[in-house]
Amino acid sequence: MGEPVRLTGDNRGKKVLVAMSGGVDSAVAAYLLIRSGYEVAGFTAILWPETDVDTEKTCSEVSEMNYEISESARDAARVAAHLGISHYVENLSNPFENDVVRPFVKAYREGITPNPCVECNRRIKFDAFLKVADRLGYPLLATGHYASCVRDEVTGEYRIKASEGPKDQSYVLYTLGQEQLSRIVLPLADYDKKTLREMAQSAGLPVASKPDSQDICFVEDGDYAAFLERYDSQSSRPGNFVDASGKILGRHKGIEHYTVGQRKGLGIAASQPLYVIAVDVPKNQVILGTSDSLFSNRVQLSKVNYLSDKKPTEAFRATVKIRYAAPAVPAIIEPQESGRARITFDEPIRAVTPGQSAVFYDQSFLLGGGIIESGFGKD
Numbered sequence: 001m002g003e004p005v006r007l008t009g010d011n012r013g014k015k016v017l018v019a020m021s022g023g024v025d026s027a028v029a030a031y032l033l034i035r036s037g038y039e040v041a042g043f044t045a046i047l048w049p050e051t052d053v054d055t056e057k058t059c060s061e062v063s064e065m066n067y068e069i070s071e072s073a074r075d076a077a078r079v080a081a082h083l084g085i086s087h088y089v090e091n092l093s094n095p096f097e098n099d100v101v102r103p104f105v106k107a108y109r110e111g112i113t114p115n116p117c118v119e120c121n122r123r124i125k126f127d128a129f130l131k132v133a134d135r136l137g138y139p140l141l142a143t144g145h146y147a148s149c150v151r152d153e154v155t156g157e158y159r160i161k162a163s164e165g166p167k168d169q170s171y172v173l174y175t176l177g178q179e180q181l182s183r184i185v186l187p188l189a190d191y192d193k194k195t196l197r198e199m200a201q202s203a204g205l206p207v208a209s210k211p212d213s214q215d216i217c218f219v220e221d222g223d224y225a226a227f228l229e230r231y232d233s234q235s236s237r238p239g240n241f242v243d244a245s246g247k248i249l250g251r252h253k254g255i256e257h258y259t260v261g262q263r264k265g266l267g268i269a270a271s272q273p274l275y276v277i278a279v280d281v282p283k284n285q286v287i288l289g290t291s292d293s294l295f296s297n298r299v300q301l302s303k304v305n306y307l308s309d310k311k312p313t314e315a316f317r318a319t320v321k322i323r324y325a326a327p328a329v330p331a332i333i334e335p336q337e338s339g340r341a342r343i344t345f346d347e348p349i350r351a352v353t354p355g356q357s358a359v360f361y362d363q364s365f366l367l368g369g370g371i372i373e374s375g376f377g378k379d
Helices: 024-035 070-083 093-109 117-137 192-203 225-234
Strands: 014-017 038-046 087-091 139-143 148-152 158-162 237-244 248-250 275-280 285-289 295-306 316-321 329-336 340-350 357-362 366-378
Touching: 014 024, 014 117, 024 038, 024 070, 024 139, 024 192, 038 070, 070 087, 070 117, 087 117, 093 117, 093 225, 117 139, 340 366
Parallel strands: 014 038, 014 139, 038 087, 237 285
Antiparallel strands: 148 158, 158 366, 237 248, 275 285, 295 340, 295 366, 316 329, 316 357, 329 340, 357 366
8 A cells, every 4th residue: 555654765855853752662763764864853852750850941952951851851862862863852741731641630530541642642742742843843753653654655645554563553643634644754663672672782772771661651550540649639539339220239449440341459249250331420339240241332432533634424344443452353433423433343342441542444554533432232
């Protein structure tokens, strides 16, 4: 269908700003782009500060900085110095908090399980980052996502192609549009982590052995409930575990601690394993049921986005992932008004979770996706 965009041929004179997190993926992305002939600079965003940052001195050359920056930014600066490229730092902690962290907290308080990485890619990495690239005079933006951006030889539209490796990150890119896609470069699709580390070692990159970062950068040790309490000083409010008929089964420690499909940590003795099948926020109840109760074959979506400018108006077949690590399974997507859609799966699927994203694929090509409101029905 297409070749990786702008990674072949003569790239001399093409300016690209590489979003450098201080990790090995973005470091190798910068290295590969230099090898491909691009005019490269590095850029690190302070999103959730590890130390206090002087917000009056953003987008400065690192060599001119006289203030403490985060460890991630320092690591990125070391890589940039090793590669001989300029490196900039921008404090984006305010938009990150407003557009990613606060909606994350609000969703959990409402009994929804959000995916903040989707919102970060929508609001920060391919919105705020592109604005930084504009200010610095770089038409193109590169990231260390495991996916590729290709241009359709027939339609001329840009498409996201999933990486074949286990680290594929196309799932979190479904919110992008053609204008954004025309400006991004994704050089890592053809590599796995082991190969990237070997390349980093061979190139002498100072982060070659640096451990991978945690899944959600602002939640330490994956303890969402503890983060919520620290963030807004609201203690978890205990309530009742109930079954589908409303019978009280025990006490829960606060709805923020539970998500659909969860079995561990319930502390309920029963004749058969019980799982969280729903959360009732007004009643402060967590509803439990058997594994069979978790299956549904229809899903309602909101905030649907399609990568193509040619939005579908009729039902179409695709494969769908209902969470990042889930397999893509066949389904029919029915577009609806006001950015909504309904999915009907060929076979019932387990643990449809409100707040997560359902993402559509045509083979390995990303079509779009939306936010899950509910799952229902089981034929």
